Amino acid sequence: MKPTPDWHYRFQASRGAWLAAAMFVAIFALYIGKHQAGLTVPVVTTAANKGVLLAIVAMAQTLPVLTAGIDLSVGMVFVLANCLASHLVVGSGLQAGLGAVAVLAIGTLCGFINGAIIVYGRLQPIITTLATGTIYFGLALGLRPVPGGDVHAGFAEAVTGTVGGTVPAMLLVLLAVVLLVWLPYRRSTLGRAALAIGSAEGAAYMSGVPIARAKLLAYTLSGLLAAVGGLLLTCVTYSGEASATIGGVYTLNSIAAVVIGGTSLMGGAGSAIGSVFGALVLRTIGDLLFVFDMEPLWQPLFQGVILLLAVSFGSLQLLRMSNRLDIYR
Template identity: 65%
Template structure:
């Protein structure tokens, strides 16, 4: 009996150990991003003369939520081993549209919000169609469409302006019991969009495609539909961010600098949050905290009286380090399967 029990225990241990390793590795990026954000935000609050007041927390949450939504939009294509360079332009286009359509009473405001979300979905689906059926590289396709979307935004808003429903904007940007509504918006996006997508057949397929598109194809996974859905949802999330920007600024502005800033920072936020640029691994929660880390970097530069001219240098350095660390892990491994453990 003792001779049999030994091998049985050894087999059970072999089954348990890899599972524990996979779980800890999957959560590592999220935990690191949360820890970095907590430390940086506490330092930011300590340097503030008034401390961490509810108004200051609400302002920081509103700014971070904008980048968090764009970062989540970027996460979906990255999981499929793609990259969407048009998320910033879709974000700006949605802002310009919302400043025109999200006005008037409750009915017209609701119709305007739906219209902006539909336009965002159309932008994302166009990207997906070009990539899937046009067989273009995601970088080239989304870079070209970024110019198209920005051109449309510029046609809508040649000059900054417009307006938004005041009650809607006030509700989206205030807080209740010290809980910013923008944070509740992020929670709603995770619960009603990310989790259902992650648990769906096409959502699981996107992770399989990022791990190995060839193996996914041989397994009969619907690659085309999975990629198309990922890019379509990416456009929707970027549109939600554009609507929130309109609620914060009460206007729309077609500025290439805004589009470029959010596109680049979204990549940094995705990497900081633990999403692999090589595909197959990623999390919306990690991207949210990665976005807040990127936003807090800018806030720290302000409170430490860093010359504003040098701020892009520091932010660019953080972005470079984040991407380099994400690639360093791949250079160290001997077996590609270790990336997804």
């Protein structure tokens, strides 16, 4: 029998990401075609500024999901980072830079705490991150009882503007996150270990895979990425807000984006690249409802149905699989 070529397995493993990318291109083309301004730099920049926020939070959610876990605190770390940035990313350029580093460090610490409790406390990820998410929101509320604050204007303009007058800076930030965080992680020993854990944790343990370190790194990087998103939100809004609604919506949408992007909720298969496109699909659908003049009261219902279908489709795939290797067939 002729062996199946390697490219076949690679395509099957990433077909969810390719499908999400195709969906995004089709929906965005429809959105641009319907938009009264058409394909202009301001329209694309505005879409990028909104879409990248969810894309980065979806990347944060992807890492624990690959280990067959979940992080229900990503939205609250996102909100906490937003509130922190509104306090710290101010003053001179040096002070703002140090403040941004502090925000990212605190977000990383939040992720590390999640991972440490899950690994060493041996608690379920869904319970752990639900509890820690509540704590992180409480800290955010203590920092910002009411919306307010500020951010370094030069830093915010550099992040939310354009490069060369044509390319949205947010897209370059997203590319930098992919190149500096996701790709090195995916190619690292612990990144491959995360996939092994999600596929079969027992077999991974018997094979000598460093399960504790792999899980700890996944949740730590999840906190870092959620903090990056919160920092960018501050640059977009020029303020901080401790909103449970925002945190909850971003958490829910991040899970939906992961599913749309082709990552298995059972773990062991998927890509943050797919989650990025899944997030962009969700954001563009929201913009599409706006340009089609759908009644505001109906928009949340329509988006909720889409989220339910996305998560249900992912769950249906899990029920149909008798073996994890079915993903690659």
